[in-house]
Amino acid sequence: MPHRFYHAPPEPRCAPRGDTLTRIPFHRLVAPVVVAIAALLPHLLLPVDGAAGALRLAAGTAFWLALAWSAARLAALLLAHHPKLLSDLIGTALFLAALVVITQLVFELPATGLIATSSVLIAVLGFALRNTLGDIFSGIALGMESPYAIGDWIEGTENCAGRVTGISWRSTRLLTRDGVALVVPNSLIAGHRIAVYGSGAQGRYRAQLLVPVDATVPAGRARRLLLAAAMEAGRDQPAFAPDVVLVDVAQGQAMYAVRFHVPDYGAEMRWRDAVAGAAQAALQRAGLDFARPAREVGAGRAWQTPAAASPARLLGSIDLFRPFTGEEVDSLAASMAEVPLTPGEAVMRRGEQGDSLFLLAEGVLEVRIAGADGSEVAVDRLHPGAVFGEMSLLTGQPRSATIVALTDALAFRLTREAIDPVLRARPALLEGLTAIMAARQARNRVVPGSNRAVPAAPTREDILARLKSFFAIR
Template structure:
């Protein structure tokens, strides 16, 4: 038990305890308390041995004792530095600004460690600190010139962290055209994830000099604008109403603030229509633009309107009128042909679907189909926009929006299933109904069409489920749907062994 009273043993135990607490403990309060207790114990041990850590007095009586005294003083200064740093980590907090708090903590901790290092040099090795600082100034100049680029990045990183022009998760655009979502920022560089999912590393010095646009501030929403030129085959107000309906069909455009249609320059043949809306975040801009362009094409085609273009001479090129034909059968034929599940049909087979096609018109706000109904027909939107909503208690959950060329009722007709929500007209809607008799005639002629319809419906159901529930159905689901279609229409079941 005598070795427990040995000051060398006590010093080694305390030094080991400091290292263990610093490396293994996770709670800031526990680290601070442990460091304080250990530092007080270390001070008591040194004072009891007559060692003054803050004194330059030397102890020449024995090499090992001199080494012990020097190690003891160095351990005391390091222990004091650890105690001060742990207090800084615990008590220096910037409410709501963790990045700035961490930065200031790192700077103060660095100063504490520098001070402890200079104290060890002065009180342990008895080297004049003033002379050392003067000598190190020359070295610092040389290093500064050699590390000019790195130091520029570091100080730019300090300025960016204090100024906070962006945060992790923000989408930023630079004047060089580089853009992306911030995924990491440190002393040296800022890391962006761009639209193609590539990592872009930008030095902080370059970022600090760039014109920067933060598209996530003051909020995540971002504005999108599109401009199209339309032939004036109708009055400007009628054209505006068509584009109001087009924006109703967008699934990515936010409803608050509402999308805006502005009529611009008009000449004798065309008018410019400008669309403006907001999306939830900058990452949806491309998808929202693509969706809107698709809706513009489908609605203008359904309404008989045409786009116009300009050439360099400013002479207007008039596109051939977008008419589907004079006879209703031609309109029906083109509308049904556009459905993916019937794209492979020949013209004579398509006639089976269009022979007994019926047309229905619904005013704005009308209920087209109630929730839970098994539809006996397949209904195709010819004009207007409808919304599919599910009632859950007192709340309504929007599942989908339907525009010209979209269809519904396939669950009841082809699978014997109920509609997941009620369908309501957001604008005046025209719908064409395909009866079960027409589909039955086609399937009797081409039983293999059940497999193609099954694959199309499975893909659509998977997409809807992924949007509303985040789930994906198994790969064999198309075969299951095709089997159900064959059962309902009493078709021959193929042998899939």
């Protein structure tokens, strides 16, 4: 699993010093300061002997504790935007220092005996609570470094990943993707590598899926198939930005890493499932499948070179051509020509005459139409199995859109001469062509970011009438 390790976020712009001090709620210091002043006066004015002396000692003790209280609260206010563990640590140190001062100055006791007794007690307690103390000191270290915050997705140890819901002295609380709450000791997290995936807009990172393909499949074709599948799976995810890399070839397998970006760690499994399903469908549509290691292939079974993209299989998988008989499909497939495309190459351009339609076998294409300023605007993407160019083929109209390859692609061209005899023999097939043409025309009328009026899409009846007229079918 890929990891995105923590990096410090950009520091916020500092506000003017006066504004920062104004935001600090100094009114929260009033109570401890009032208590300290109220305790200081009796400690200074009361006599040492008798009942007044006992009251004087109590006032002195209260003064130093109130003073430590005031300093701890001031530190908490000044460090409000830092981890709470840091302010808690400072507050604890201040109260311990106040106890030492009270022992020496108020009760006038020697500090050596107290230190010796405390050392023995600390040693006993430290041995008994060594695991807990280890968690606490690890929590202090994590609090000072702040490698993660509440809301971040992290992986602190193997098989221990989740969204941070709480951070305390002893432990970090996580909520897994399955909704299970975990309480992980800080020492366990601090002793391992921490992978921080972030949260919200900062949680986007790249994941990858390993796909084994038969090593006899050309690398260019395998990349084309898998990249088109990943782009189709993430078509609704902004900045999905997939790519495909060949990472290993062994035992008859070529291992490809399909890499893509996910919005946050919690959504990774959903996107991995979508990409894996699309990759499997793309390979099966091309007559391939996930490869198995050579040792799992039965003895005596010869390796077979996978067949190239089959136009007959492609025609049979498209709803538009499913009513055709097997003989008709074979006849059309035999007449189709391969059209290989490279990224940026146009398979057709808006306004030119055309006498063919295309079936996309592999890769991804982009549909562009005229925008408000006359420039071409992308309105759609075509994925394997798509049919395009049918309006010019079947009605004689000029091309209404420019189709450009986004990736390496392979299409098949079907000319009017090949389909004309079939349509004349079976006029009922025009109904299916009419439906897909009407839907495509309606979608291509939408121009993103433009408020200008566009001509209404032709109705199904109008398109059907044009088809019958063009092919002289009654």
